[in-house]
Amino acid sequence: MEKNYDHEGYLNMELLRFTTAGSVDDGKSTLIGRLLYDSKSIFQDQLENITKISERRGEEGINLALLTDGLKAEREQGITIDVAYRYFATPKRKFIIADTPGHIEYTRNMVTGASSANLALILVDARHGMVEQTCRHSFIASLLQIPHIIFCINKMDLVDYDEKVYQKIKDDLDAFTSKLNTQDIRYLPISALNGDNVVDRSKNMDWYQGPTLMYLLETIHIASDENHLDCRFPIQYVIRPQKDEFHDYRGYAGRVAGGVFKPGDDVKVLPSGFSSKVKSIDTLTGPIEEAFPPMSVTMTLEDDIDISRGDMIVRENNVPEVSQDIDVMICWLNKTSLKSNGKYAVKHTSRDARCIIKEVVYRININTLHRDQEDKEIKMNDIGRIKIRTTQPLFFDKYNRNRITGSIIFIDEATNATVGAGMII
Amino acid sequence: MKSYNLTHLRELESESMYVIREVAAQFENPVLLFSGGKDSILCLHLARKAFYPAAVPFPIMHIDTGHNFTETTEFRDSLAKKLDLNLIVASVQDSINEGKVQEETGVNASRIRLQTTTLLDAIEGGGFDCAIGGARRDEEKARAKERFFSHRDEFGQWEPKNQRPELWNIFNGKKNMGDHFRAFPISNWTEMDVWQYILHENIPIPNLYFAHEREMVDRNGVLLYNSDVLPNKDGEVAEKMQVRFRTIGDITSTGAVKSSADTLEKIISEVASTRVTERGGRADDKRSESSMEDRKKEGYF
Structure with a gap:
């Protein structure tokens, strides 16, 4: 592949964040290694280093997993403990991979990796077909509202590149994913080891007429993944320059979480409810005409209103829900189980509050998607539906409408650890 | 319909500005670590963008090993003057003179390890609760596992196996007395991204x-x-x-x-x-x- 590093080309590239999931041994590391290697993102010294280690350990060939296993304990135990981030680029796009471990107990890592991804790559071993882990990973991807899922039916070389095997797995996955609410789901037969349909078209599977994985990654339409309808601007920081030239300047710094803001727009500030107009949208290089997600800008308003961090600027005629009683789908991340009636600190956009867990409605059996209303203890890696009441109102949208204003984290007040990831429903 | 789409460099820029603003909002006394290298120069540039038209609301600190290139220190001093920055220099030589660390000997002697003591002392001495650094995840495999907000205990230690999960773009900077944080706003930039951006924004470098x-x-x-x-x-x-x-x-x-x-x-x-x-x-x-x-x-x- 030709690298395109001319400056203009580089400036026009898009960014795609994707997460990878699969069971142990279904070739995830090999696939990532293949993508990095074929896009020339592995360096000579890295390759020499892992070749040396693979030889020392007496492994056959080069173990590409060593590229992603960054911690000593991981290399010693041959397992991946934590989400690792990898980077590569083609002339069209830059990619950030959140590579998450495949073990059952690491659901929390998959949730972490999935939270910022536009696309999930889920690997399925062609010899085993759809297994429990596949369902689990698809469910999490859909729960976290990743807009695009690609199922890679891997190790096709070990089933003689048989179309029937692929078709059977695809039908099984189709049946399962029809219960999920992900719109864009793709399937493709690959061999990560031999490179079939990864970057180059496979010569072994004439029956497959679809695109290669790299082509999909480079072209899948991601520009509509952000919410451009509902204007949401959570205030992060108030800018008050102590300079004479900006004597009365009062700017509101934040990152646009939804919609498009323009100077002159009628806006409303929550929680005060005061109305005003956008006066200007400022950046170091001058004022700009519009701001949309995920831009970081500073906004000024026509009127002098008391606004601070945690407040939100929205459009007059399109406001988020404002409430203290909130229904949340929660993924528990900590060894200490969720305490029913327990109190936790929460963070939602730039707003801090505390909450009490009013009720655990059900716990989801993640393998069958069955809602368990009997055994409702939410332990580490469990997912369940809860009702909370917060100490002060939050301004939110449903998570499936806006991933930024619909997400919330739970913090243990004694340890300050992040213990839960919540999606507002 | 009009397409509202940011290019990848603008998206990275926006993400970094967001992280830097979160640091300023969540911590009482942050500091930006400045080595004079391109990554810390980039961080400083992004911090200026994050708070414009106000000044960068925290000091910058250089851990001076005493073995710096003169070009680096000259660049540092002129930049601090030009941008009217509050520059703190913490010196490894001082830590050696005070007997807190011992100089390595031999042909491969280096002050890299000694820097850690000077850094931790300077953080404690300055009462800083968060140090912003220009580390990138693509630099080194241990750094690939680093969070944007990295929690450190009272000894300044990093516990890689017990990091706080970091979801969406919600950063948890809550801490107990004595704990502090490291924040890495340019985690997602690659070496190529940094160079292309420096060219595009015309940022001076040593x-x-x-x-x-x-x-x-x-x-x-x-x-x-x-x-x-x-x-x-x-x-x-x-x-x-x-x-x-x-x-x-x-x-x-x-x-x-x-x-x-x-x-x-x-x-x-x-x-x-x-x-x-x-x-x-x-x-x-x-x-x-x-x-x-x-x-x-x-x-x-």
């Missing part, structure tokens, strides 16, 4: 990054500057050559590459065709398989 003639020593394949502070090894011959530095750190451990790239455009095409990682020339990383992880656990940034 001359060391551009090809120039210098007297070098080849030590185990690493080209080191033959300065007064580099311990001599028998039989080594210094040689004048055309070089540039891909990273800027301590004189005794920062390797150069032979290069004729004397403009940003040439640097970019050199970086695009190179087959060795950026830190491949860092003698400090070559000490063992996990030297970066070990140093990070002790409190190195």
Whole structure:
């Protein structure tokens, strides 16, 4: 592949964040290694280093997993403990991979990796077909509202590149994913080891007429993944320059979480409810005409209103829900189980509050998607539906409408650890 | 319909500004670590963008090993003056004089490890609760696991196996007395991203990054500057050559590459065709398989 590093080309590239999931041994590391290697993102010294280690350990060939296993304990135990981030680029796009471990107990890592991804790559071993882990990973991807899922039916070389095997797995996955609410789901037969349909078209599977994985990654339409309808601007920081030239300047710094803001727009500030107009949208290089997600800008308003961090600027005629009683789908991340009636600190956009867990409605059996209303203890890696009441109102949208204003984290007040990831429903 | 889409460099810029603003909002007394290298120069540039038209609301701090290139310190001082920054210099030499650390001896002696003590003392002495650093996840494999908000206990230690999960773009900076944080706003940038952005934004960087003639020593394949502070090894011959530095750190451990790239455009095409990682020339990383992880656990940034 030709690298395109001319400056203009580089400036026009898009960014795609994707997460990878699969069971142990279904070739995830090999696939990532293949993508990095074929896009020339592995360096000579890295390759020499892992070749040396693979030889020392007496492994056959080069173990590409060593590229992603960054911690000593991981290399010693041959397992991946934590989400690792990898980077590569083609002339069209830059990619950030959140590579998450495949073990059952690491659901929390998959949730972490999935939270910022536009696309999930889920690997399925062609010899085993759809297994429990596949369902689990698809469910999490859909729960976290990743807009695009690609199922890679891997190790096709070990089933003689048989179309029937692929078709059977695809039908099984189709049946399962029809219960999920992900719109864009793709399937493709690959061999990560031999490179079939990864970057180059496979010569072994004439029956497959679809695109290669790299082509999909480079072209899948991601520009509509952000919410451009509902204007949401959570205030992060108030800018008050102590300079004479900006004597009365009062700017509101934040990152646009939804919609498009323009100077002159009628806006409303929550929680005060005061109305005003956008006066200007400022950046170091001058004022700009519009701001949309995920831009970081500073906004000024026509009127002098008391606004601070945690407040939100929205459009007059399109406001988020404002409430203290909130229904949340929660993924528990900590060894200490969720305490029913327990109190936790929460963070939602730039707003801090505390909450009490009013009720655990059900716990989801993640393998069958069955809602368990009997055994409702939410332990580490469990997912369940809860009702909370917060100490002060939050301004939110449903998570499936806006991933930024619909997400919330739970913090243990004694340890300050992040213990839960919540999606507002 | 009009397409509202940011290019990848603008998206990275926006993400970094968001992280820097979160630091300023969530911590009482943050500080920006500044080495004079391109990554910390980038962080400073992004911090200026984040708070414009106000000034950057925290000081910048340089951990001075005493073995810096003069070009680095000159650049640092002129930048601080030009941008009217509150510059703090914490010196490894002071830590040595105070007997807190002992200078390494031998031909491969380096002050890289000693920096950690100076850094932790300076953080404690200044009462800083968050130190912002220009580390990137693509630099080194232990750094690939780093969070944007990295929690450190009262000894400054990093616990890689017990990090706080970081979801969406909600950062948890809550801490107990004595704990502090490291924040890494440019985590998701690659070396190429940094160079392209520097070119695009026309950000000044020290001359060391551009090809120039210098007297070098080849030590185990690493080209080191033959300065007064580099311990001599028998039989080594210094040689004048055309070089540039891909990273800027301590004189005794920062390797150069032979290069004729004397403009940003040439640097970019050199970086695009190179087959060795950026830190491949860092003698400090070559000490063992996990030297970066070990140093990070002790409190190195």
